[in-house]
Amino acid sequence: MNKICQVLDFDADVLLFNKDTYIVSRFKELISENFSQKFRTPLREHHGDFSVSGLFKRLCINEVNFQVEDITWQSSTEGINCQVFRVGSTGWQSGKLRIKASTEIISPLMQKEAGKLNITVVLEFYPDNPNEPESPLDDIRKMIQAEAT
Structure with a gap:
C-alpha cells in the first residue's frame, strides 16, 4: 500500500467493493450504526452493564481505575x-481503503439523554496509482500551458 492518503x-x-456500491455518506452511516449497535449490545446475561462501553468504563489495572x-x-x-x-472525475480510481472509527464512551445516563453514542x-483512501492524473485532460492542459509560456 502506498503512503499517499486521501481522506x-x-x-x-x-x-465500489467488488459489486457493492455506496455513497461515502451512507457507508460512514452504516459503520457508525454498526459500532453503535455493538457498543450497546450486552455481552453476557448478568446484572449490570456488560456492553463493550460498560466494560471500558470499568477498566482497572492493579487497583488503578482508568477513565x-x-x-x-x-x-x-x-x-x-x-x-x-x-x-467531477472521469472514472474510477482503484486503491485501498482504511477505516478509522473514533468512539466516545458516554455514561449510561448521558446515553439515554443523547439517544446514541458519539462515533466519528x-x-x-490510498490510490494504487497516486501520480495518475484525475482527468485525462490534465496532461493536455499542462502541455498547452507549457507552450503558452
Whole structure:
C-alpha cells in the first residue's frame, strides 16, 4: 500500500467493493450504526452493564481505575480493496481503503439523554496509482500551458 492518503470527506463520492456500491455518506452511516449497535449490545446475561462501553468504563489495572473516554478503531494496515469515483472525475480510481472509527464512551445516563453514542468515522483512501492524473485532460492542459509560456 502506498503512503499517499486521501481522506474521503465529500459525501457524494462513490465507493465500489467488488459489486457493492455506496455513497461515502451512507457507508460512514452504516459503520457508525454498526459500532453503535455493538457498543450497546450486552455481552453476557448478568446484572449490570456488560456492553463493550460498560466494560471500558470499568477498566482497572492493579487497583488503578482508568477513565476511558475515547477509543479509536481502525481497519487493518493492508487496507480493503476498493475503487472510488469522485464527483467531477472521469472514472474510477482503484486503491485501498482504511477505516478509522473514533468512539466516545458516554455514561449510561448521558446515553439515554443523547439517544446514541458519539462515533466519528474517517475513510482514508490510498490510490494504487497516486501520480495518475484525475482527468485525462490534465496532461493536455499542462502541455498547452507549457507552450503558452
